[in-house]
Each structure stands twice: as structure tokens, then as C-alpha cells.
Amino acid sequence: MPILALGLNHKTAPVEVRERITFGPDIIAGALRSLLEAASVEESVILSTCNRTEVYCSINDTEKGSVADWISDFHGLDNGKVSPYLYSHMDADAVRHLMRVSCGLDSLVLGEPQILGQVKSAFQTAASANATGKMLSKLFQHVFSVSKQIRTDTAIGNSPVSVAFAAVSLARQIFSELKEQTALLIGAGETVELAARHLHQNGIGRIIVANRTVERAHSLAAQFDGYAIALTEIGNHLAEADIVISSTASPLPILGKGTVERALKERKHRPIFMVDIAVPRDIEPEVADLSDIYLYTVDDLDEVIEENKRSRQEAALQAEEIIDQHVEEFMGWLRSLDAVELIQGYRIQAEQLRNETLKKALQQLKKGKSPEEALQFLAHTLTNKLLHTPSAQLRQAGFDGQIELLEAANTLFQLKKPTNRP
Structure with a gap:
């Protein structure tokens, strides 16, 4: 039975397209059920992060168009506006793509480790929704084993490189010294936690963590001598922030232009450096038009990330060789099913x-x-x-x-x- 990988990522689609094709935690189980109702789909896993949305399926035939149509229809979009950004891989190429994604070889930051946890979470969600069977279960377990081997046998993850690290590196370039600065972190997930860790290691003066669940925000802030607030309190504290890093799963913006304008007035127009890592975006794009605001999205971090890529190219080549071996091993198992x-x-x-x-x-x-x-x-x-x-x-x-x-x-x-x- 053919395996299909179909989706879009930071290489093929700008953020304004990616944010319209995301599958949030609250809808992904229903999305999997909807996809399995498609006549050609037997098993499926949906991976949706700030940088990519991908569907992995075992299908009854090699027709990929029905899955592409389903993605557009599910989000209420014209297929003609989505299909130019989509890529697809079949069988061995799909297996190779998933392995490369899980090992961080296809990430915005080469070799970043967060993606493996996101792939594992996507698989667990699909398994809990009874959307996986023998083929995808075997594939994903094989992929997890390969990812572990690559982390162990190569230097792909030796340096602390991630989108969060790139954001903090950029903040250091702008402020040079962080000990006098205050950082407001919006969200309390993996990316924000990683940003908090990097900021703390670089001597940030103060950390404020804002989250929908204040208890979670408090738990994270306590690790870095910071303090927690609710999302509804951001307007009261934004003027304190020199650095804002935001990464939530909110379907709507958290920060609007009006709120930022009031904060700038209170700060007497001292500049604020903002990084919006979220997809969909947490900060309204119009905020970038304000004087004294330096707003970056994940797509703006390319220069920092390219520098990190160069240091990992050799390890990436070693990882590719390991992946090639394991792709053939999995495809051999797949062919053996006919026997x-x-x-x-x-x-x-x-x-x-x-x-x-x-x-x-x-x-x-x-x-x-x-x-x-x-x-x-x-x-x-x-x-x-x-x-x-x-x-x-x-x-x-x-x-x-x-x-x-x-x-x-x-x-x-x-x-x-x-x-x-x-």
C-alpha cells in the first residue's frame, strides 16, 4: 500500500499561507477522522508546527490529489491558492522525508532537536484517535530509532541551535548586553521555555512569562527567577519589556497595534525588539509599521540561521548516509508484507x-x-x-x-x- 507525505513548510510557503493551513491541538483529532473518511486514506498522521504542516498517509492508490483537496476543503480555502505551495513524496521518498524532518535536517535551523518531540506528539495524537495501523506505526517507530542513532552518532545536535536560540542571538546583537533588559515571553510551550533558558544563560535582567494558564506560566517563570501574568494582563506590563518573544497556539493575534502604541508612549518611545515565532502569528503584522518597534517573524531569522547551518553541514552529510541505509531497511520490510x-x-x-x-x-x-x-x-x-x-x-x-x-x-x-x- 503506497505511503504519501504531503504538505508545505517554511521553504515552500510564506508565513501568511502557513498560518491558514495549521491544525491546532483542539481540532486535530476531528481532522484525522475527517481525513480517514476520504476513500483513499487508510492510516494518517498530521504534523502541524509553526514551520510546517504535513500529512502522512497510507493510501489505497497513488492518487495524491484527494488529500491535497481535503487540506484545502478542511480549511475552507480555494485549492488553487494552496496547491502551488504543496510538495508531495511517495513511498521511499516519503519515508526519507519523514526521517529528515524528525532529525532536524529539513528544519529552519539545521539539526534543531524540538521537531522530534513534535513528531512523537503528532504520532501519539494519531494513535489515540485510532488513525494509525500496522504500516504507520512501524514507520514512525523506525523513524524514532533512526533519530536517536543520528543524535548519538553525529554532531548534529552538539550546539544549542533552534529558532529560539536564533531569536536570542538576534536580541544580543541589538542590545549587546542583556543584563539591563526585561524580556516578556508570551506562551509557555517548548519554544518559549527554550528561549527563556537561552535568555537566562545570557544574563537577561528580568523575565516575565504570560500564558493563558497562569499556573503553567508561574511554573516556567519560577525556573528563571521571573514572574507570571495572564494573557489578559499583557497590556499592563508591555511597557516594561525591551524584548518580546511570542509563541502560542492562539488562532488570533495576542498583541494588536493599539496595545503596542500605548506601551511605546509609556516607554517614551524606547525601542522594543519583538520576535513572533507563532504560526498563526501572535502579533498583528501592522505592529511592524510603528516607529521604535523591531518586529521579526520566523521567516526573518534566515541570516542567523544560515550561519548556524554552516557549522552543521558535515554532521548533516553523515546523517543523510544513515538515513539512506534505514530507508532501504524499512522499504525491505514493506515489500516483505506482500510475501x-x-x-x-x-x-x-x-x-x-x-x-x-x-x-x-x-x-x-x-x-x-x-x-x-x-x-x-x-x-x-x-x-x-x-x-x-x-x-x-x-x-x-x-x-x-x-x-x-x-x-x-x-x-x-x-x-x-x-x-x-x-
């Missing part, structure tokens, strides 16, 4: 012949035949029945000149030419 069905069918046929012949041999015993005669009958009849069809097919293959079939049979049965013919 399993064939073997099962052959065994069922052989067992039916055995049972029929054994029944006749037992009847002969009941009729007074000796055990030796019954065994002779059993061995002779069963051998003839098992060999009849293959022998007839091989004889016909010889008559038709099907040399490849004869050679395959010789390999299959491991036959030796008889030394003495009767």
Missing part, C-alpha cells in the same frame, strides 16, 4: 490438502487397511497433490520459454540437478 500474504495463502492451501489426505488415510485405517498401507497412501497422495500445480506451471513455463520463471523457481526451491537419472 507474508503469499506465504499465508500457500500454507492455508497446503494445510487444506493435508487435512483432506489425512481424512482419507484415517478412513482407510477404519476400513481395515494396515497402518503401513495407510501411511504409504498418505505420503504418496500428499506429495502428488503438493507437487501437481507447481510441476504443471513449470512444465508450461519451459514450453513457453519463460526462463526467468524457471530460474526463480530454482532459487525458490534451492534445487540441485540430479546426478543419476532414473
Whole structure:
């Protein structure tokens, strides 16, 4: 059964397109159910992050158009406005793509480790929604094993590089010293936690964490001697912030132009550096038009990220070699599934012949035949029945000149030419 990987990412689609194709945590289970109702889809996992939205499916045929149409229809968009940004991979290419994604080789920051956790979470969500089966379960477990090997055997993850790290690096370039600065972090997920860690390591003066759940914000802020506020309190504290880094799963912007204007007025127009990592965006794009605001999205971090990429290229080449080996290993397992069905069918046929012949041999015993005669009958009849069809097919293959079939049979049965013919 074909495997399809279809989606878009930071390389193929700008943020304004990506933010319209996301699957938030509250809708992803329903989305999986909807996708499985598509006639060609048997199993599916949906991966949706700030930099990519991808659908991994096992499908009944090689037609990928129905899945592409489903993505557009689910989000209420014209397919013509989405399809130019989509890429697709089939079978071995799909397996390779998933491995590269999980290892961070396809990330905005080469080798970043967060994506593996996001892939694991996507798979667990799909498994909980009963959207996965034998094929995708095997694939994703294989991918997790490969990712672990690459982290262990290469230097792909040796330096602390991520989108969050790139954001903090840019803040250091702007402010040079962070000890006098205050950072407002919006959200309390992995990316924000990583940003908080990097800021703390670089000597940030104060950290404020704003989150929908204040308890979660407090738990994170406490690790870095910061304090927590609710999202509704951001307007009261924004003027304190020199640095704002935002990454939430909100479908609507958290910060609007009016709120930022009031904060700038209170700050007497001291500049604020803002990084909006979220997709959909947390900060209204119009905020970038304000004087004294330096607003960056994930797409603006390319220069910082390119510098980090160069330091990881050698490790990436090693990782690609490991991936190539494991792609072939998985595809070998996949091809073996066809053989399993064939073997099962052959065994069922052989067992039916055995049972029929054994029944006749037992009847002969009941009729007074000796055990030796019954065994002779059993061995002779069963051998003839098992060999009849293959022998007839091989004889016909010889008559038709099907040399490849004869050679395959010789390999299959491991036959030796008889030394003495009767």
C-alpha cells in the first residue's frame, strides 16, 4: 500500500499561507477522522508546527490529489491558492522525508532537536484517535530509532541551535548586553521555555512569562527567577519589556497595534525588539509599521540561521548516509508484507490438502487397511497433490520459454540437478 507525505513548510510557503493551513491541538483529532473518511486514506498522521504542516498517509492508490483537496476543503480555502505551495513524496521518498524532518535536517535551523518531540506528539495524537495501523506505526517507530542513532552518532545536535536560540542571538546583537533588559515571553510551550533558558544563560535582567494558564506560566517563570501574568494582563506590563518573544497556539493575534502604541508612549518611545515565532502569528503584522518597534517573524531569522547551518553541514552529510541505509531497511520490510500474504495463502492451501489426505488415510485405517498401507497412501497422495500445480506451471513455463520463471523457481526451491537419472 503506497505511503504519501504531503504538505508545505517554511521553504515552500510564506508565513501568511502557513498560518491558514495549521491544525491546532483542539481540532486535530476531528481532522484525522475527517481525513480517514476520504476513500483513499487508510492510516494518517498530521504534523502541524509553526514551520510546517504535513500529512502522512497510507493510501489505497497513488492518487495524491484527494488529500491535497481535503487540506484545502478542511480549511475552507480555494485549492488553487494552496496547491502551488504543496510538495508531495511517495513511498521511499516519503519515508526519507519523514526521517529528515524528525532529525532536524529539513528544519529552519539545521539539526534543531524540538521537531522530534513534535513528531512523537503528532504520532501519539494519531494513535489515540485510532488513525494509525500496522504500516504507520512501524514507520514512525523506525523513524524514532533512526533519530536517536543520528543524535548519538553525529554532531548534529552538539550546539544549542533552534529558532529560539536564533531569536536570542538576534536580541544580543541589538542590545549587546542583556543584563539591563526585561524580556516578556508570551506562551509557555517548548519554544518559549527554550528561549527563556537561552535568555537566562545570557544574563537577561528580568523575565516575565504570560500564558493563558497562569499556573503553567508561574511554573516556567519560577525556573528563571521571573514572574507570571495572564494573557489578559499583557497590556499592563508591555511597557516594561525591551524584548518580546511570542509563541502560542492562539488562532488570533495576542498583541494588536493599539496595545503596542500605548506601551511605546509609556516607554517614551524606547525601542522594543519583538520576535513572533507563532504560526498563526501572535502579533498583528501592522505592529511592524510603528516607529521604535523591531518586529521579526520566523521567516526573518534566515541570516542567523544560515550561519548556524554552516557549522552543521558535515554532521548533516553523515546523517543523510544513515538515513539512506534505514530507508532501504524499512522499504525491505514493506515489500516483505506482500510475501507474508503469499506465504499465508500457500500454507492455508497446503494445510487444506493435508487435512483432506489425512481424512482419507484415517478412513482407510477404519476400513481395515494396515497402518503401513495407510501411511504409504498418505505420503504418496500428499506429495502428488503438493507437487501437481507447481510441476504443471513449470512444465508450461519451459514450453513457453519463460526462463526467468524457471530460474526463480530454482532459487525458490534451492534445487540441485540430479546426478543419476532414473
